[in-house]
Amino acid sequence: MGRLKSRQAGKKFLAVTGLFAMGVMLLLPIFVALPALAGGAPAAGGPPPDVVAAQEAEGVEGEEVKVEIGRDVYYKTEGPAVGAPAPKTADTEEFYPRYNFESRVLLWVANQQHLYYGSFVLAVPIFCMCIEFAGLVSKDKAMAKKYDQLAYDFVKISLTAYSLTAILGGILIFTFLTLYPAFFGYLSSIFRPVMHIYALMFVAESGTLYIYYYGWDKMKDGLLKWLHCSMSVVLNVIGTVLMFLANSWIGFMMSPAGVDEQGRYLGNIWHVIHTALWNPLNVHRILGNMAFGGGVVAAYAAYRFLSAKNDEERAHFDWMGYIAMSLGVAFLIPLPFAGYWLMREVYAYRQQMGITLMGGLLAWLFIIQATMIGILFLTTNYYLWQALGRMTGGERFQRYIKYFVFILVVGLLVFITPHTIVMTPAELKAMGGQQHPVLGNYGVMSAKNGGINAIIMTTIASFIWYQRGNRVPAVKWAKFGNIFLITFFVVAHLNNIWVACYGYFIPANVRIGLSVPQVAGTLSCLFFGSALNLAMLSKSRELGPIRWGQIAPRSQYALIMLATAFTWMMGLMGYIRSSVRLFWHVNEIMRDNSPWAYTHTIGFGANVISFNVLFFWITILFVFWLGALGAKKAPVPATQPVPGAAPQPATGH
Amino acid sequence: MTWLKLVEGYMPMQMISELAGSILVFALVNWALNRAGMGIPKFWAGVGVWIYIQLYLKYRIYPPIPFSVRAIYGTVSGCGIFMWVSGSEGEWQEFKRPILNVMDGISGFHKGMRTAALIVIPLALGGFAYSSFLPSFEEPIELRTVHPAPPATTKVHGRTFVLQVVENPYRVNNDGKYDQAFTDARIVEQAMGRLMKDVNDPNYNPWDPNAEGYIKYVREGGEIFFQNCHFCHGDNLNGRGLWAYAFNPIPANFTDAGTIAQLQETFVFWRVSKGGIGLPGEGFPWASVMPPWEQHLTVDEIWKVVMFEYWHTGYYPRTWD
Structure with missing residues (x-):
C-alpha cells in the first residue's frame, strides 16, 4: 500500500516537473528575446540588403559609415537613423501589383476574416479560464462538473477556429506580399526586432493550447487540476501579448512613433510599439474581443437550442447561452468607456483625425455604430426579460417592462440622432439651416453621453431583476435595502439627465470632465447596485425553480441578433479606424499612392462589412457543425433547479 | 401645432417630457379602462402608440424634422413597442391574437379582413414600387460634411x-x-x-x-x-x-x-x-x-x-x- 502511494506521488512529481519544464520551454522565446529588446536591437530596422549593397557599390566600403541623427516624430527624442526611409510609392505595378479587382477590398476581407477568428480564439480561452475556475471553486459537485464540461465545450470550438485563424493569417500575409509589397516591406523592416517574437509566440500559444485541451482528462483532479487551470492563465497571457504586438502595427500606422519624418527607424523598438494610441487600442480590443467571443458562443448555444431534439439538450444549451451572453455583456458594459478613452487619445494626438472621425467625413458611420450599440443593449434587455419567464416569480417584474422600454427608447433616440442630418435640399430649406433647433441638441456629445448612460443603467437594473427572478430577499434589512436600491438608481438617473443638460451651459473642456460624474453614477449602479443586491440575496426565499429550456424561442433569436450585431459592429469600427488615415499607409509618413486611396461611399463600405459578416457566419457555422459532430452530450435535467442561487451575470452561478 | 410654444433653450427636454407625459397619460387611461373591464387590446394599444409617436414627430415639432430622422425614430419606436408587447409570453399571445384571428379567418368579419389584406398589401407594395420608380424633380440628397477636419x-x-x-x-x-x-x-x-x-x-x-x-x-x-x-x-x-x-x-x-x-x-x-x-x-x-x-x-x-x-x-x- 505504502509503495503504491509513493509510486503515485513519484508519478505526480514527474508530471508536475514535466509540465513546468514544458511551460518554461514554451515561454523561452520571450526570455530569449528580452535581452535583444533591452539592448535596443542595433541591427534591427537597418537598411535592407539591397540598399546596403548599393551603398557599398557607391564606394563607402571600408570607410566608416556616417549615421545620421533623426528626430522622433512623436517622442521628439533623437536617435541614429538606422532604418531606410519610407518608400515613396507611385501608382505602378512595382509598388501596387494587382489583379483586375480593387486590391484594398481584397486586403480588407482577408484582414477582417483573420481578425474575427483571431478575436474569437483569444476571447474563448479567457472564458474557459473563468468557467473552469468557477467549476474548480464550486462546492456543488454537480455544478462543478457542468462548469468543467462547459469550459471543455468552449475550448473545443476554439480549437477548430484556431486552425482557421492560422490559415487566414497566412492568406493575409500573402495578400500583403502580393498586393502591397512596398508597404509591407517597410512595415516589416520597422518591426523586424519583434517579428520573430510574434511568430514564436504563436508556437507558444499553440503548444499551450494543445496541452490544455488534450490534457483535460489527464489533469482532472487535485493539484493537477489546479495546474491545468493555471495553464489557461499562461495561455491567456501569451494570447494577450500576441494581440498587443499585433495592435502595435495598427497603432504605428495611425500614430507613428520611433521614426523620423522620413520614416527612418531610430533604433528604439519600444517607441515604435508604444505609440500614442497603443494603450487605449489594447484595452478597447481586449474588451471588444471578449464581448464578441461571448456573442459568438451565445449564438452557438442558441443554434443548438433551436435545433435541440429533447428537453435535456434544450436545458443545457439554454444555460450555456445564458452564461456566454452574461460574460459577453459584462465586457460590453465597460466597452463604451474604453472607446471614449480611445477617442479622447485620438483627439489629443491629432485634432484633424478626431474631427474626421466624429464630426466630419466618417461621422455618419458613427451614427451607424451608435445604432448597433443601441441594438446590443436593447437585445440584451430583451433577452433578460424573456429569461424572467422561465423563473417562478419572474412575472412580477414583467409588468414594469414598458417603463424600461420607454427609458431605453428615449436614450437610444437621443444617442443615435445624427449631428449631420441626411435631407433633401427642400427639407433643408424648410428646416432653415443645417442644424435642427430641437434635434440639433441631441446631436452633440453632452446629450449622447446622457443617452448611453441611461441605457446602461437600465440594463444593469434588468440584470438585478434577473438576479431576483425567482427569489425574494430575506435579510432583516430587505425593506430598507429595496428602498435604498431604488433611490440609488433614481438619483443616478436624475444625476445623468441633469449633467447632460448642464453640459450645454459650460465650456467644452469642463463639459468633457462632466462625463466623469455620469460614468461614476453608472459604474456605481453596476458595482454598488449589484453588490448590494447580492448581499440582500445572501439570505433569500426561493419562489420556485428555474425551468431551464423553457424559455421563449424569441430569446434565442435575440442571442443570434446580439452576435450578428457584435460582428457587424466590429467590422464597422475596424473600417472606421482604418479609414481615418485617409490617403496614408502610415499617417503623415508613408503616403498611399494606389488608385484606391480614397474613402468609399457609406453604402459600399456597409456592403463589404455585410459581406464579411456573412462570410464569417457561414464559416463559423461550419466550425459549429464540426463541434457538434463529436459533441459529448452533457444533459441537464430540465427541471433541475440551479443549486444555491439564481445565475449571476458575469460571474456565472 | 405652433400655438403650443417650444421654448428656446428648453426645447430638447420639452420634447422628451411631452412624449413621456403623453405615454404616462396613455398608461393611466389604459389602466382605468382595464379596471372598468374595457381594456384596449394589446395589438391596438401598440399600433396606437406607434402612430401617436409618428404624428407627434411630424406635426408637433417645428421646423419639420427631415424624413431620414423620422424614419430612424419610427424604426426605433417600432422596435421598442415590439419589445413591450412581446416582453412576456402572456402579452405576446394577446398581441398576436388579432393577427392570428385574421389569418385563420375565424369569423366572417375576419375572413373579410383577410381577403382585404390579401388585396391591399400587394397593391400597396406595387404602389410603393411604382412611385419609387417615378422620375423626381427634387434635388438629390447630399451628405454634406459640415465640419471637415481642418489642416494642421x-x-x-x-x-x-x-x-x-x-x-x-x-x-x-x-x-x-x-x-x-x-x-x-x-x-x-x-x-x-x-x-x-x-x-x-x-x-x-x-x-x-x-x-x-x-x-x-x-x-x-x-x-x-x-x-x-x-x-x-x-x-x-x-x-x-x-x-x-x-x-x-x-x-x-x-x-x-x-x-x-x-x-x-x-x-x-x-x-x-x-x-x-x-x-x-x-x-x-x-x-x-x-x-x-x-x-x-x-x-x-x-x-x-x-x-x-x-x-x-x-x-x-x-x-x-
Whole structure:
C-alpha cells in the first residue's frame, strides 16, 4: 500500500516537473528575446540588403559609415537613423501589383476574416479560464462538473477556429506580399526586432493550447487540476501579448512613433510599439474581443437550442447561452468607456483625425455604430426579460417592462440622432439651416453621453431583476435595502439627465470632465447596485425553480441578433479606424499612392462589412457543425433547479 | 401645432417630457379602462402608440424634422413597442391574437379582413414600387460634411498658424495675458434670450465708453461683424440674415449648439480666413459661398470677429484640457 502511494506521488512529481519544464520551454522565446529588446536591437530596422549593397557599390566600403541623427516624430527624442526611409510609392505595378479587382477590398476581407477568428480564439480561452475556475471553486459537485464540461465545450470550438485563424493569417500575409509589397516591406523592416517574437509566440500559444485541451482528462483532479487551470492563465497571457504586438502595427500606422519624418527607424523598438494610441487600442480590443467571443458562443448555444431534439439538450444549451451572453455583456458594459478613452487619445494626438472621425467625413458611420450599440443593449434587455419567464416569480417584474422600454427608447433616440442630418435640399430649406433647433441638441456629445448612460443603467437594473427572478430577499434589512436600491438608481438617473443638460451651459473642456460624474453614477449602479443586491440575496426565499429550456424561442433569436450585431459592429469600427488615415499607409509618413486611396461611399463600405459578416457566419457555422459532430452530450435535467442561487451575470452561478 | 410654444433653450427636454407625459397619460387611461373591464387590446394599444409617436414627430415639432430622422425614430419606436408587447409570453399571445384571428379567418368579419389584406398589401407594395420608380424633380440628397477636419497649419497673410496650438491674441485678461476663463466669465448669459450680465458695467458691456481690453476687442469684432457678416449670418447670428435665403444651404447658425459651440476657435479662424473655396476635399460637396475673408480682413480683424461671435452667442470655444 505504502509503495503504491509513493509510486503515485513519484508519478505526480514527474508530471508536475514535466509540465513546468514544458511551460518554461514554451515561454523561452520571450526570455530569449528580452535581452535583444533591452539592448535596443542595433541591427534591427537597418537598411535592407539591397540598399546596403548599393551603398557599398557607391564606394563607402571600408570607410566608416556616417549615421545620421533623426528626430522622433512623436517622442521628439533623437536617435541614429538606422532604418531606410519610407518608400515613396507611385501608382505602378512595382509598388501596387494587382489583379483586375480593387486590391484594398481584397486586403480588407482577408484582414477582417483573420481578425474575427483571431478575436474569437483569444476571447474563448479567457472564458474557459473563468468557467473552469468557477467549476474548480464550486462546492456543488454537480455544478462543478457542468462548469468543467462547459469550459471543455468552449475550448473545443476554439480549437477548430484556431486552425482557421492560422490559415487566414497566412492568406493575409500573402495578400500583403502580393498586393502591397512596398508597404509591407517597410512595415516589416520597422518591426523586424519583434517579428520573430510574434511568430514564436504563436508556437507558444499553440503548444499551450494543445496541452490544455488534450490534457483535460489527464489533469482532472487535485493539484493537477489546479495546474491545468493555471495553464489557461499562461495561455491567456501569451494570447494577450500576441494581440498587443499585433495592435502595435495598427497603432504605428495611425500614430507613428520611433521614426523620423522620413520614416527612418531610430533604433528604439519600444517607441515604435508604444505609440500614442497603443494603450487605449489594447484595452478597447481586449474588451471588444471578449464581448464578441461571448456573442459568438451565445449564438452557438442558441443554434443548438433551436435545433435541440429533447428537453435535456434544450436545458443545457439554454444555460450555456445564458452564461456566454452574461460574460459577453459584462465586457460590453465597460466597452463604451474604453472607446471614449480611445477617442479622447485620438483627439489629443491629432485634432484633424478626431474631427474626421466624429464630426466630419466618417461621422455618419458613427451614427451607424451608435445604432448597433443601441441594438446590443436593447437585445440584451430583451433577452433578460424573456429569461424572467422561465423563473417562478419572474412575472412580477414583467409588468414594469414598458417603463424600461420607454427609458431605453428615449436614450437610444437621443444617442443615435445624427449631428449631420441626411435631407433633401427642400427639407433643408424648410428646416432653415443645417442644424435642427430641437434635434440639433441631441446631436452633440453632452446629450449622447446622457443617452448611453441611461441605457446602461437600465440594463444593469434588468440584470438585478434577473438576479431576483425567482427569489425574494430575506435579510432583516430587505425593506430598507429595496428602498435604498431604488433611490440609488433614481438619483443616478436624475444625476445623468441633469449633467447632460448642464453640459450645454459650460465650456467644452469642463463639459468633457462632466462625463466623469455620469460614468461614476453608472459604474456605481453596476458595482454598488449589484453588490448590494447580492448581499440582500445572501439570505433569500426561493419562489420556485428555474425551468431551464423553457424559455421563449424569441430569446434565442435575440442571442443570434446580439452576435450578428457584435460582428457587424466590429467590422464597422475596424473600417472606421482604418479609414481615418485617409490617403496614408502610415499617417503623415508613408503616403498611399494606389488608385484606391480614397474613402468609399457609406453604402459600399456597409456592403463589404455585410459581406464579411456573412462570410464569417457561414464559416463559423461550419466550425459549429464540426463541434457538434463529436459533441459529448452533457444533459441537464430540465427541471433541475440551479443549486444555491439564481445565475449571476458575469460571474456565472 | 405652433400655438403650443417650444421654448428656446428648453426645447430638447420639452420634447422628451411631452412624449413621456403623453405615454404616462396613455398608461393611466389604459389602466382605468382595464379596471372598468374595457381594456384596449394589446395589438391596438401598440399600433396606437406607434402612430401617436409618428404624428407627434411630424406635426408637433417645428421646423419639420427631415424624413431620414423620422424614419430612424419610427424604426426605433417600432422596435421598442415590439419589445413591450412581446416582453412576456402572456402579452405576446394577446398581441398576436388579432393577427392570428385574421389569418385563420375565424369569423366572417375576419375572413373579410383577410381577403382585404390579401388585396391591399400587394397593391400597396406595387404602389410603393411604382412611385419609387417615378422620375423626381427634387434635388438629390447630399451628405454634406459640415465640419471637415481642418489642416494642421494654415497660412494667412503670409503667416503660418498651427491650428492645434495657436491662441486668439485678443482673448486676454486685464494683464494682457491669454486667459480663457477670464473671458468666458464675460460673455452674455444664455437664459431666456441672451443678455449681458450687467449692462452698466464696462467689464460686461462692450459698448460702454470705458470698456477696455477683452471687452473692447469684442466691440471691435462686433463692428467688423456688422459691417461684413450680418448680411448673411444675421443680426442675432442665427444664420437668418437679409441674404440668407438666397443661398442653399442657408448660412451657419452660430446660436445652435452644433456649430461654433463645439469647435475650437482656431477652426473658426481657419474657416473664416479661407471661406467656402478653401474647404478641403473632405468638405465635399463644398456647398458654401462664404468668401475667403483673408482677402478682405486682416488677421487681427478675423480674430476679433471670431471672438465676438462667441461672446454674442454665449458659447465658449472648445479647448483641450
